[in-house]
Amino acid sequence: MAVHYATVTWEQLHRDARALAAALVPKMPFKGIVAVTRGGLIPAAIAARELGCRLIETISVVTYDEEEMGQPQIIKAPEAAGDGEGFLIIDDLVDSGVTARFVRECLPKAYFACLYAKPAGKALTDLFITEVPQDTWVLFPWDTAPLFVPPLVSNKKECAE
Numbered sequence: 417m418a419v420h421y422a423t424v425t426w427e428q429l430h431r432d433a434r435a436l437a438a439a440l441v442p443k444m445p446f447k448g449i450v451a452v453t454r455g456g457l458i459p460a461a462i463a464a465r466e467l468g469c470r471l472i473e474t475i476s477v478v479t480y481d482e483e484e485m486g487q488p489q490i491i492k493a494p495e496a497a498g499d500g501e502g503f504l505i506i507d508d509l510v511d512s513g514v515t516a517r518f519v520r521e522c523l524p525k526a527y528f529a530c531l532y533a534k535p536a537g538k539a540l541t542d543l544f545i546t547e548v549p550q551d552t553w554v555l556f557p558w559d560t561a562p563l564f565v566p567p568l569v570s571n572k573k574e575c576a577e
């Protein structure tokens with residue numbers, strides 16, 4: 417299956433996180449936010465600022481072992497969030513849904529929101545902003561850097577000929 421890339425800039429991410437926060441206003445109040453580290457940290461910080469939320473907990477789940485999908489392992493539990501009642505979980509995206517399913521099992525009463533969702537995992541969310549095709553890899557701003565690209569024609573001499 418062909419793999420496509422969708423590049424998300426910092427500005428786009430900020431817009432999408434603000435849109436997520438706006439869509440969450442009717443679901444307030446929340447006791448706090450649980451960010452799914454690492455990808456959920458920046459979306460959670462932006463949403464927390466918009467929603468006036470200062471209690472931020474984290475959950476860290478590792479699912480990828482090298483290139484292989486392994487069993488989810490919790491390496492940091494969200495102790496302040498109990499069973500999730502009144503808490504908002506934020507991640508950057510759901511893809512297969514493995515992470516979201518596991519996080520929801522840990523915090524069954526929480527509300528799960530993310531920025532981007534692929535078809536295989538979107539039913540595991542309560543809210544997402546943009547759907548992304550399953551064969552598309554989302555490149556977040558923290559995954560990328562501007563790169564020098566050499567010009568098509570390498571010097572003036574060639575241009576004058």
Ligand SMILES: O=P(O)(O)OC[C@H]1O[C@H](OP(=O)(O)OP(=O)(O)O)[C@H](O)[C@@H]1O
Pocket residue numbers: 452453454455456477478479480507508509510511512513514515516537
């Ligand atoms: O729906 P899934 O197939 O489980 O994929 C989605 C998860 O994958 C990425 O996290 P990753 O495990 O790569 O770790 P990171 O957030 O620390 O980058 C992303 O941030 C989601 O949490």
Ligand SMILES: Nc1nc2[nH]cnc2c(=O)[nH]1
Pocket residue numbers: 509511512552553554555556559
């Ligand atoms: N950056 C990134 N991480 C992922 N983890 C699972 N799917 C994705 C994706 O599309 N992009």
Ligand SMILES: [Mg+2]
Pocket residue numbers: 452453454455456507508515
């Ligand atoms: Mg993640």
